[in-house]
Amino acid sequence: MSKVLNKRNGIIAVLILSLLFPLAFSDNKYVLYIMTLAFIYIIAIYGMNILAGYTGQLSLAHAGFFAIGAYSVGVLTTKAGLNFWLALLLAVLITMGIGFALGIIALRTKEHFFAIYTLIAGYLIYLLIYKWEGLTGGVRGLIGIPIPNAIGPIEFSSSIAMYYLVLFFLLLSIFVTVRIVHSLTGRTYNAIRNSEELAQTLGINTKLNKLVSFVISVSFAGLAGGLYASLVRFIGPEIAGTTMVFTFLMYLIVGGIGTLTGPIIGTMLFVWLEQYLQSFQEHRMLIFGPILTLIVIFYPRGIVGAIQSLRGYFRTRKKESSKSYTTNSESTDMKSREV
Amino acid sequence: MLKLSDVTIKFGGFEALKNINLEVHEGELVVLLGANGAGKSTLFKTISGLNKMTSGDIQFNGNSISGAAPDRIVKTGIVQCAEGKKLFSEMSVQENLMMGGFVHRRKKAQLKQSLEETYDLFPILKEKKDDAAGSLSGGQQQMLAIGRALMAKPKLIMLDEPSIGLAPLIVEQMFCVIQSINRNGTTVLLAEQNANAALKIASRGYVIENGILVLQGNSKELFNNDDIRKAYIGA
Amino acid sequence: MTFIKLEGLTKRFGGLTAVDEVDFEIEQGKITAIIGPNGAGKSTFFNLISGFHQPTSGSITFEGKDITKTPPHIVARLGIARTFQTTHLFDTSSVIDNIIVGYRLRTKSKLFDAILRTKREKREEKEAFERAIEVLDFVGLANLADSPVSTISQESKKRVAIALALATGPKVIFLDEPAAGINPGETEGLAELMKKIVDSGITVCTIEHKMQMIMGLADNIMVLNHGAKIAQGTPEEIQNNPTVIEAYLGGESSAEVI
Amino acid sequence: EDGEETKKDEGKAPVSTEGSKVEELTIGYTGPLSGPAAFYGEETLKGLRMAAEEINDSGGFEVDGQKYTINLATLDDKYLPNEAAANAKRLVQEQDTKFIYTPHSGGVYAMQVFNEMEDFIVMAYTSEPGVTETGNKMTVRIPPRYDRYIEPFTKYEMERFGKKIAFLPTATQYGKDWADSLRPVWEANGGEVVFDESIDFSKDTDFQTIMTNALAKNPDVLFIGGPSQPTALVLKQARDLGFEGGFIIMDQAKLDEIAAVLGGSYDLLEGVISTPPLVTSRYGGTEAFIEKYRSQNDKDPGSESGFHYISLYILVEAMKAAGTVDDTEKIMAAMDQGAKNLPENKEVYYIKGVDDDGGFLPLLRMAYIENGEIVQMGEEK
Amino acid sequence: MELLLQQLFNGLTLGSVYILVAIGLTLVFGILHVPNFAHGALYLIGGYLTLMAMKGLGVHYFVAIIISMISVALIAILMERLVFNPLRNAPAIHDKIAAIGMVLFFDALVSLIWGNDYQRMITPYGDSVTIFGIATSYQRILVIVVAVVVVILLQLFLKKTMIGASIIAMAQNREGAFLVGINANAVAMMTFAISGALAAIAASISSPINLVFPAMGHIVILKAFVVVIIGGMGSVPGAIIGGLILGITESLGATYISNDYKDMIAFLLLIIIMTVRPKGLFAKGVY
């Protein structure tokens, strides 16, 4: 029981920290900006995690959907003159709509094929944005995306306000993810990840479930994209690019795919590491690249996975069997055979 | 011919094999009996070099083969027909058989002859020689796996539960085949749960339980041993 | 009304006819066994009924309903459960988590229930859990509930696979070689379990090569050879059927030999 | 005043005792220093570095009685707008800089979102007129506007080769803007655009396909451009396929570099019109600059380096004229004066002044190849 | 008509390069069941090494290609040993990320050693010729000839030699390969070596037409994936047909539809193919 308390305390501590953070850095717009940007990425990565980590379908079109969200907000606010909030809502809906359409076709493929299919689909989204100048501004991008409209007395012109706005959506995303993961639906996704064939035999409509999971996943990306547009206020087609999706994936893997805290830890670590390594300029990739490869080799379940198995190791050493019918007991201690 | 001394294997904390001492002499057909998870396959894999020993020594024809790579072991003449068949499922039956002769790839004529011999042993394989191995039924695949192992012209062939999942008629044939392989001069080490049939063709046997060799003797003794009858013959 | 009725069931893979014009009826509340040489088409036959393969021709009727083209997940919902020849489980989960998923098709909670954590979601989670414990008890594995599937024995896995099928609340359960690769003592236990399943009102249909077990267990046996049905009847009839002996059981032998 | 939001450096400015104490003034830079565009980023940075080193070696510069040396703070943005914005925030925050250079329009736009509020001047190296036309009061646009070349280019090529032109510029915004400006002028002069597509150097590996299609329309003139090296290949491809007409080359590519890629001679370039290479310019400071650049880099400088070089001098002059190093408004106002005060021995290019929007006004110079020789024309100092 | 011929030829040249890159990719996929996202890096290094051998050592173009092939093969072997082999049992996503780590590394390394500018590779075969009314250069003909020769040799190797067949065998069942006495590590290394050498050849014969620059790998790799998928992953004949389809679609698409949208045409083609045949045109079997 004390563990639950610990965990809860930990969560509360992190929450308070994130709420108080801007006060400590209230005059450092750079730190706030990077933090806000990181939060936006985390939202998108949670979406990726639901699909890749829990449902087992690696979609590499995620940056494309991020861009669709961003461009929806951009186009709707700058060209159609919509209110930001309405635009954001529509952006999420548009992303989901396109996700639904793509998902229906893409999910006919499996495994690597799905990954590469979506990679190419993402690239097509990129090309489309790049070429469709009339709507998207082409290579030049969209300029002059407005800040979110004030809600009553709350204005979003300051960095702090944007920080809290994004934090709110981040917490919402985490909340939704946690709820999904710890539900029958989450178990269903997990079953599909483990074995689609078996899930089918058990009466699970795998096609539908994968599709729903896909749509939910892209809705996170769309939301994150919309927020991104209003934070950076200038968007270009490169946000749909393959570099972006691999960056997301990298953060997710290093943090720990299929874990709840992985997206946060991976993103925070890498975003700040990249800022720190700026002083090495172009040569930083000489260090960064191998580090990434090594982490993947030696900590395949990411940082969170490494911590978990370390904890699991100590736990099993202490108590042989603690009977708690918990879900997703992620301990990997093998081969404890009853004799 | 094959001699295991004090072979021990650990997977993490779990001892899958404990101080195994086992011997197979030239020309023998030795059966290794044991329930599920007793460690039969682990033992075979160890001999084949697919598992790393924790301690102990394995000798073949007087030379230690402990720690040798699997391909070296095949070259020295120990070939295993593993559980789960491990076929090249998208290659044709014939290609699978030819790959079985990989270590003799330079001796074209010999390979050709082995192929014919194998087809004689399993006519069904000849019928299906151009079909993909993965499209065969379970029993046909088992035959292919044995055939492939024979293509390597082994001195010692290890068969891991060749009767698993086979129809009674086929099981019978299978045991006949094994017997004839042995009679043609190949030493056989056979892992089985089907003690009844196995002991009928074997000269000697070992019984393994939870990673420990608990019993050994010639097939008559084992066949008449009450514990064995209870556990493996079910009569 | 017949329980399960197959008419002219045929499945071809390219040039190969794996199941050939099979007419058959499965009786409710009985144990039906399918036997036949390797490659006779037994597993394929199961795949057809469970919706994994679409028959090339012929029809499948379940409780009067045509399910010939029904996809597997719907077939399962109608009450047809199955296991696979090579034991197939969610390897990275614990035993209980495996079984809980088995009950998923009887629950209705959707994504929104999950996010809003509705009453329905809570009730169904509890229900699924209780059901899983119940089923595990039934197959005699309650003590392994928390073990990761990857750590349990082969025989336990077979039982988990059956439990998983039972968790779906089936009317009939199809078992593909449940006793393959387990030793004689354990085989008996498995036979007991099958009896218990039938006694609880669930029809059993099994593929098996262990004749001794089948002859003592089955009410009705169908023999397939090269995809075609070559015989059907009670164990005695089958044992004495010359065609079967020739094609399958083997020359001078009878079931007791092995 | 927005300026109050960022820390004012009271602590930093000690009482100046007759210039005995030299202060450091940080100039920010964010540009592509890694990835596909890194080469370009480095070239721009080289010009800045050379100017900064010279200024520092000569003991710095004096504004309002205080001596300053220049500290260049550089960050890599991989050519990405959002990274440029993050870098800008960082430079403002951590280096307290008032001037940030960036050599790409995406970075400029991303910074323009907040540069007025956070009080720093964007030193934009992009010939895209848009960056100063949006009304941002704190942006300086360094290179010349491309639209001024269009009329003379058109006239020359039409007279020499004919009225049919095929467009195959690079598929960047810049290339497209060029094409959009050229098209109406070409047509207004009675010409015809027979082929109108673009080449994407970041995605295409072979230009033969598009060139075949373009030449199938029998053009007299080709409009091409982009980075020098691939542009050279495009040109060669056209010649390989038997094209004998003229070329209009966008100002991004450099004639001398193109010639170098094609083996050093201007033969294949017969009939090309473009901007003159820096190495053929002859202003007060050109020679010294080229010399120095060559000695440091073992090759010829391009115009990016040259423009960056003078722009830093002009910025310094503007600060001197404004009498302040941190009142951005005053410095912007003094920019024109700064250009005019540029010492002659630093004149790599001659800048007439800075217009009201913050755009540099260089002399309009052009070059064409006739009989294998570069011929220059245009405005004179 | 002449235009069509010319464009078919252009498509053939493009396709030849795609084929060489894609075969390496497809072979490695067959062995490790992993799409090697770092394959583009091998291509990149191959281009630079050839160029450097020609410039630095002053050797003949063909000698430079050989040097480059051998070196890249060695790098590929290292890649297999140090990265992919340890990751053999890791989930499929991991290889992709590990590969990206290597791409970042090699990109940075190349720009550190050779700089970021475009470089030209000048060969003895740059002259242009006209054959059957098709304007081309000897280098382009060389591209096609090399591709054809390499493909034939490779097919002979895979089909007619047991060593070659061992690659295919291992692709299908690693443990099975062990059991018949195939040294699986050796095969894995050999496959990577072949794949690296093919990437090096591809880069070396196409660079004289294009340029040598740090981003050259990125462009090709995505196309190679399209090729591999169109042809079915792991299938060598598939890669050949896929390469031709893509090359010709691109050149004809640019001619008769739109140059600006020709990439989209290629990728849409893939999307359509996969929609109809989720495992590519030539994916085998049902397993």
Ligand SMILES: Nc1ncnc2c1ncn2[C@@H]1O[C@H](COP(=O)(O)OP(=O)(O)OP(=O)(O)O)[C@@H](O)[C@H]1O
């Ligand atoms: N690589 C491994 N890592 C950990 N444990 C292993 C490994 N291989 C086998 N084991 C364990 O060793 C024990 C013996 O397994 P083995 O496969 O040798 O049994 P067996 O006698 O062949 O059984 P069966 O009749 O089921 O084939 C089992 O408990 C198994 O789980």
Ligand SMILES: Nc1ncnc2c1ncn2[C@@H]1O[C@H](COP(=O)(O)OP(=O)(O)OP(=O)(O)O)[C@@H](O)[C@H]1O
């Ligand atoms: N997906 C498939 N594609 C092609 N052929 C198949 C496929 N599945 C099965 N077959 C073929 O159909 C025939 C029947 O196979 P099936 O697996 O049904 O046999 P079985 O009776 O279950 O045999 P066993 O007792 O060996 O398991 C075999 O010849 C097999 O090769």
Ligand SMILES: [Mg+2]
């Ligand atoms: Mg075994």
Ligand SMILES: [Mg+2]
């Ligand atoms: Mg079967």
